[in-house]
Structures are given as C-alpha cells and as structure tokens.
Amino acid sequence: MKPLEEFARNRSRKSGVSTYCKPCHAAVCAENRARNHGSARNYRLKLRYGITEQQADRLLAAQGGMCVICLRAPASHVDHDHDTGLVRGMLCFKCNNGLGQFGDEVWRLEEAADYLEGRSSHSRSLWLEFDTPTIPGRSRRHLETLRGVRRASGLGSLRHYKLRERYGLTEAEADALAEIQGGLCAVCGDREPEHIDHCHESQAVRGALCVGCNSGMGLLGDDAGTLRRAAAYLDGSLVTAVPVAGGGTRLSFTVPDVDPASVGGDGWERVRGEDVRHRKALRDAAWEAEWCFGGPFADPFARAVVDGFAMGGAGGGVHGMRWARGEQ
Structure with missing residues (x-):
C-alpha cells in the first residue's frame, strides 16, 4: 500500500494511475527495453537516430574513436541531420553543441572562421576605423571620441562595471562598437549583438556577437581551423x-x-x-x-x-x- 502520488499517471485506466508505483514502473520499462532491444543504449539509438548499438560502434571505430571535427576529444555523441534524419557522424559534446549554436549553417561557421582570422567584413570595418582588426587599449580611447564622451570612472551602472571588469570597455565604448556594426552581430549579421567577444590571449576586443555565435565559437575553442572543419x-x-x-x-x-x-x-x-x-x-x-x-x-x-x-x-x-x- 502506497499513497497515490507515488504512482505514475495512466489516462487509459479508470483510476487515472498506473498499476505500478514509479520505481517499479521504471524497473519494468528497463526490463522490457533490455528484453526487446538488448540494452537501454540500443533502444535510445534506434529511437532517436534509427541505428543500432552495433552500427554506432562500427562508425566510432571507423573514426578511430575521435570526434571527426576537432580531432582532439573522444566521440561520445551521435550527430544527425535534423532535416533528413540521417546520421552524419560521431562528435564530442562541444562540437555537437557548437553546431547547434550555429544553427547547422555552413555560412555562419565560415564567417566565424574569417572573423577570427581578421578577414570578415567586420574586420575590414575595424581596419578602416582603427588600422587593426581588433580593438586594443589605444583603439578603445578612439571609440570614446566616436561617442563624444570622456572615459567614465570606475563607478556607474552594473553593465558599465561588468564591461570594465571583463573587457576594459565603458558602456559608451560598447555602444559605439555596436554602432560600427550597424547594431547587428559581427559574425552572422542577423541578430542583436548581446555579448562582447575578446581574445583570451591578448585580451583585445574583437567585436560584439549574438548569443549563438558567441557560444558556438566558445564551444569550438575559438579556433578557425576547427570552425572550417565544422563547415566542411x-x-x-x-x-x-x-x-x-x-x-x-x-x-x-x-x-x-x-x-x-x-x-x-x-x-x-x-x-x-x-x-x-x-x-x-x-x-x-x-x-x-x-x-x-x-x-x-x-x-x-x-x-x-x-x-x-x-x-x-x-x-x-x-x-x-x-x-x-x-x-x-
């Protein structure tokens, strides 16, 4: 005897609850999957991707056990085309999620690679404005002149504090950068630039990006080579x-x-x-x-x-x- 809240719901029954309590229901389902499909992993692979556990293992072995995009991490995720349903390969967690952040769009990945290498239209704009494809300290002072304001002190809004702390930019400088970009992401040009992107080695600011492009580049290691392999x-x-x-x-x-x-x-x-x-x-x-x-x-x-x-x-x-x- 157990309270009703410990039983799973079942609309087909007059009582509205399952015959089994939740722990027993989970155990019975696991036994059924193992009996009918061999293992829970085999069941999930067949359900989600239409391949068996043996086929996934064969594909993983054919890749040498490595993610085919970054070639730096073991492949642990099956990747598939969301339009056709076909399996494309085995990827690591970061590459699999990075593709999703870029919307599985080849042109966005190529634009991101050009952006990192200073070849994009955004990089050209920075060259014309600052004689460099990134914004180091002296270029930030030039951003202030575009806004017609003096550099703010350490006090100000929470956004101002975070920008100064993380990127060395003031609110006015960040707004000026967004104006140079036409109010759009420096990579895809489709979305609002919500994040400042910077080089983690030189600390130079590269541009303002949308959430997807910023997250996707981070997952793919801010590496142009990996981005080009992902596009291919x-x-x-x-x-x-x-x-x-x-x-x-x-x-x-x-x-x-x-x-x-x-x-x-x-x-x-x-x-x-x-x-x-x-x-x-x-x-x-x-x-x-x-x-x-x-x-x-x-x-x-x-x-x-x-x-x-x-x-x-x-x-x-x-x-x-x-x-x-x-x-x-």
Missing part, C-alpha cells in the same frame, strides 16, 4: 569513403588522407595540425585572389593584412551513415 563537415566534404586494398572502404576525414586506424593516441594532434594548415593555405590563396589581385574588391589594405598573417599575426554524413550500415 556540414557541407558533406569532410567525411568521405575511400577504397582500401583488398576491397571494401574506410572513412577519410583529414587532408592529407590518413587511415584513422593507424593513428595513435598522441598522433591526432599532428594529423590535425597538417589538416588545419592545408585548409588555411587554401583559404589564404582564395582570399588573396579575391581581395588583392584584381578581384571585385581588390584593395591595397588587404595586401597588408595578408602579409601580416604570413608573418604570423593574428554530405559526409551520408557517407558515414552508409558506412555504418555496411553499404560501403
């Missing part, structure tokens, strides 16, 4: 199936191509470094061609930016799903 992952060019000697295929997700099974625990950082350098070189070449050498937006300032970087300044999912199912 979403557009289907990162993960491919390549033939192997003796027949069959394996997954490939690095440039130059490396067999995931041949990479040891510490070897992924080297493989990742080569891949990121390759993708950056391709982006450098494309950006130079567009901005510096007769492109529609050719500009002398861009040549200086490129030189600064040279000196050290600032579908694949379908393949993964078919591979897991043994179709490739």
Whole structure:
C-alpha cells in the first residue's frame, strides 16, 4: 500500500494511475527495453537516430574513436541531420553543441572562421576605423571620441562595471562598437549583438556577437581551423569513403588522407595540425585572389593584412551513415 502520488499517471485506466508505483514502473520499462532491444543504449539509438548499438560502434571505430571535427576529444555523441534524419557522424559534446549554436549553417561557421582570422567584413570595418582588426587599449580611447564622451570612472551602472571588469570597455565604448556594426552581430549579421567577444590571449576586443555565435565559437575553442572543419563537415566534404586494398572502404576525414586506424593516441594532434594548415593555405590563396589581385574588391589594405598573417599575426554524413550500415 502506497499513497497515490507515488504512482505514475495512466489516462487509459479508470483510476487515472498506473498499476505500478514509479520505481517499479521504471524497473519494468528497463526490463522490457533490455528484453526487446538488448540494452537501454540500443533502444535510445534506434529511437532517436534509427541505428543500432552495433552500427554506432562500427562508425566510432571507423573514426578511430575521435570526434571527426576537432580531432582532439573522444566521440561520445551521435550527430544527425535534423532535416533528413540521417546520421552524419560521431562528435564530442562541444562540437555537437557548437553546431547547434550555429544553427547547422555552413555560412555562419565560415564567417566565424574569417572573423577570427581578421578577414570578415567586420574586420575590414575595424581596419578602416582603427588600422587593426581588433580593438586594443589605444583603439578603445578612439571609440570614446566616436561617442563624444570622456572615459567614465570606475563607478556607474552594473553593465558599465561588468564591461570594465571583463573587457576594459565603458558602456559608451560598447555602444559605439555596436554602432560600427550597424547594431547587428559581427559574425552572422542577423541578430542583436548581446555579448562582447575578446581574445583570451591578448585580451583585445574583437567585436560584439549574438548569443549563438558567441557560444558556438566558445564551444569550438575559438579556433578557425576547427570552425572550417565544422563547415566542411556540414557541407558533406569532410567525411568521405575511400577504397582500401583488398576491397571494401574506410572513412577519410583529414587532408592529407590518413587511415584513422593507424593513428595513435598522441598522433591526432599532428594529423590535425597538417589538416588545419592545408585548409588555411587554401583559404589564404582564395582570399588573396579575391581581395588583392584584381578581384571585385581588390584593395591595397588587404595586401597588408595578408602579409601580416604570413608573418604570423593574428554530405559526409551520408557517407558515414552508409558506412555504418555496411553499404560501403
């Protein structure tokens, strides 16, 4: 005998409560899942993603156990396309959530990578205004002149205090930065810029971002290489199936191509470094061609930016799903 509040609800019964109390109900459901599906994990995978536990393990092994985007953390989450329902691959927690913060939009990830490397339209605006793609201390004083105010003291509103404490900006300077951006996020240009973004190493302010872009970049480590790999992952060019000697295929997700099974625990950082350098070189070449050498937006300032970087300044999912199912 137990009080009614200790029983689960069941609308199909006249009494409105389940035959089992809540602990027993949970135990019976777990037993049924284990009997019908083998394990609770297998049940959840089939329910959410349409794959079995064995298929998920095969896909994880084909990736060498690593997240295919960052190549720095073990893959623990199944990622799928919310439109088609197809599994795209296995990711770590941060990369999986980072994609969600960017709305699974390739262009936003690419814009974020350009933003971090000082190549975006926002970076161009800062170059024209401050002769630098970020806002260090001297540039902050210039922000004050745009607002026509003197630098405020340490006293003021709570927002003023937090801005001074975290980023070295006053309220007037933060508002001036938002005005330069047209009142929109410096990355996506779609939403209100609610957060000041800064480099955690130099402490220089880079811009004002919306919640999604700010959180997404943080989850992906404020790393342009990871953002570009994430964009390639979403557009289907990162993960491919390549033939192997003796027949069959394996997954490939690095440039130059490396067999995931041949990479040891510490070897992924080297493989990742080569891949990121390759993708950056391709982006450098494309950006130079567009901005510096007769492109529609050719500009002398861009040549200086490129030189600064040279000196050290600032579908694949379908393949993964078919591979897991043994179709490739």
